[in-house]
Amino acid sequence: MAPLKAPGSDGFHAHFFQSQWDIIGNDICNWVKGVFAGQMIDQDLNNTLVILIPKKECLEDFSQFRPISLCSVLYKLVIKVIANRFKLVFPNIISQEQAGFIASRNIMDNIILAQEVIHSIRCKRNGKNWVAIKLDLEKAYDRVNWEFINAFLMAVGVPEFLRKVIMSAISSSSMQILWNGVPTQKFKPARGIRQGCPLSPYLFVLCMDWLGHLIKSNIDIGRWEPVKLSRSGPAISHLFFADDLVIFCKAHIDQARLLKSILDQFCDVSGHKISTRKSNIYFAKGSSEPCFYLGVPLLHNRVTKSTFSFVVDKVRSKLNSWDARKLPKAGRVTLAKSVLLSIPNYFIQSMLIPKGVCAEIEKMVRRFIWGGSEGQSKLSLVAWDSICQPSSRGGLGIRQLGDQNTSFLMKIGFGLVLKSSDLWVHVLRAKYGWKEQIPDSINRSQCSHLWWSLSKIWPLLRKHLTWAIGDGTRIRCWKDPWVPGIGPLISKIPSFSNLDLDCVVRDLVNSDGCWNLELLRVWLPEYVIKKIISIPPPHLNAGTDKVI
Structure with a gap:
């Protein structure tokens, strides 16, 4: 736990408990064990300060604030134990269409899938028959029904004692709004989970998985037709990243009615509400507007410099809020590395961007480092390639966007x-x-x-890919790279008209389990054979072959 994160209503940071652990450690451990044995969490420990973070500059109502809960350290200690257990089992429980808060899954997984689905339905002959619907849940965390959480915890097999601890932690909480630094009166919520509680993301993902099960059950009985990207590949009906939902279906009135019925059923049970104002619908053909998912454009036309002009504008907007002349050079370099060059990093992870975009952004960064501005350039005293060298080579450690x-x-x-x-x-x-x-x-x-x-x-x-030998049954000995520094062995053979190109590395071992040198010398030069001899031969107990 980070030592100096914002404390809860008791005012104690994690650093206090860490520094005094020799004195209070046993008492805290006994209290945590007592909670898991059935002891209720004290009301004062479950009191939460709520701070309101503005979502934009000009605020008109409270819906434009993001509430973040500041929980006490002792409360988070109990909840962290449960969250860490959930983290281990959730990859096996939650369907693969959900990429949010699941270990080993990444936001880019869903962006890649969404790009491929949009590309496929646009390229289909009957592409006009398909539609992508992006849904937004209104106050997603704040509306979750507690009874729904309890029912789903029971459905996935969470033990009763653990379920009681979780439901007690949720339902016994009290809140105070921190308004201008002063806490308001306490109040008790009747539903919802807290943003800032370590367990909340897992409970929310668990609830959203039920919507995925509803969609899949309708696919199984033939009422919902998902998008097939290939004959042998999996069909895609929906993609979830926490509360960001995108659903794919036929552009037909019956499918629209079925989707509405499923969403109504889900909202009635879970307490959620679809925000029609923020939801969008995208028709595969006949739509010229770019479609965005999780902030990234789902490209379907020719990619040009103007396609990524919004990224350049984001960097320019950030630069316009700073005055380079009032910052020291070290400060400008730090801002360039940590802020300016981190802006495009998110957008360049799933596609090759035009070189002109990289050049434009690096031009603005270079001008800022040397103290210039939009209308006033400064002479660059050192070549950009030299600046982008690692610190150990005399550079500033700035990474070029193209390389990134x-x-x-x-x-x-x-x-x-x-x-x-x-x-x-x-x-x-x-x-x-x-x-x-x-x-x-x-x-x-x-x-x-x-x-x-x-x-x-x-x-x-x-x-730069090579095979690490295990049992030798997966590596094609002539076509695959498995000898370090050599590459595929077929490139070292002058003539291979009588060679079995599909044989595996296991076939190069004799009955004694050693390399068959007689066979190797027929085809390979001596320097390659010496490299092969330095590698342990495949063995049945060595596990499977792996790419490294």
Whole structure:
């Protein structure tokens, strides 16, 4: 627990308990054990200060504030124990369409899937028959019904004693609004979960999973038709990231009525309410407006510099609020690294952006570092490439956007190779016919912008991928890279007309479990054989082969 995070109503930081643990540690441990044994959490410990964070500059009503709850350290200690247990089991409980707050899942997983679905329904011959609906829940955390939470905890098999602790923590809470630094009178909520409580994200995700089950049950009985991106791949009907929902269905009146019925049923039971003002509908064909999901454009037209002009505008807007002349050079460098260059990082993780966009942003950052402004340039005394060198080489450690963009895409490519059980990997592999573990190249015909971007960086990524030998049954000995510094062995063979190209590394081992040197010397030069001998031969008990 961070030592100096904002304290609750008792005023004690976590640092106090950490520094005095030798004195109070045993008492706190006994109290925590007592809570899990059935002891109620004290009302004063479950009192919460609520601070209101403005969502925008010109506020008109209270709905434009974001309430953040400041819970006491002892309360969070109990709840953290439960949250850490939930963190371990939720990947096995929550459906793969939900990417929020689940370990090993990432916001980019859903962005990738949404981009591919939009691309597929636009490319379908009957694409006009499909629709994407982006839904927003009004005050999502504040409206959750407590009885619904209890019922769902019971449904997923949470033990009764733990369920009682959770429901006691939720229902026995009291709140005070911190208004201009002064707490208001206490009041007790009748529903909702607190933003700021470590357990709230997990409870919310658990509740949202029921909506996914409702949709899937209608798919199973044939009432809902999801989008199929390929013949063999999984169908996609919905994607959730916490309370950000996007639903895909046929653009038909019957499907619209079914969706309304499902949403009404979900809202009646859970207490949620759909915000029609913030929800959007996107028709696959005939729509020229860009569609955004989780802040990222779902590209479906030709990508140009103007496509990402909003990113350049965000950086420019931030620069306009600063006066470079009043900041020391060290301060300008720190702001450039931690603020300016972090703005585009989120948007460049799932697509290759035009070089002109990178150049425009780096131009503004470079001008700011040297003390210039929008209308007044300053002479750059050091080359930009030198500034972008690591500190150990005399640079300032600034990362070039193009390199960052390539790194993010290589991360996606590496995930395609390794994360075979993830939903987004299933979809991409099936859609584009990815059959080999490490293919030689990527097919670019009729592909999305993401896949086109991956095809651009694939030769560089493939050069750095290699196999670690386990049992030797998955590695193709001639086509796959498994000897460090050599690459595929087929490149070292002058002629391979009589060679079995589909044999595996296990076939290069003799009956004694050692490398078959006679076979290797028939095909390979001596320096390659020496490298192979330095590698332990495959063994049945060594586990499966892995890509590293």
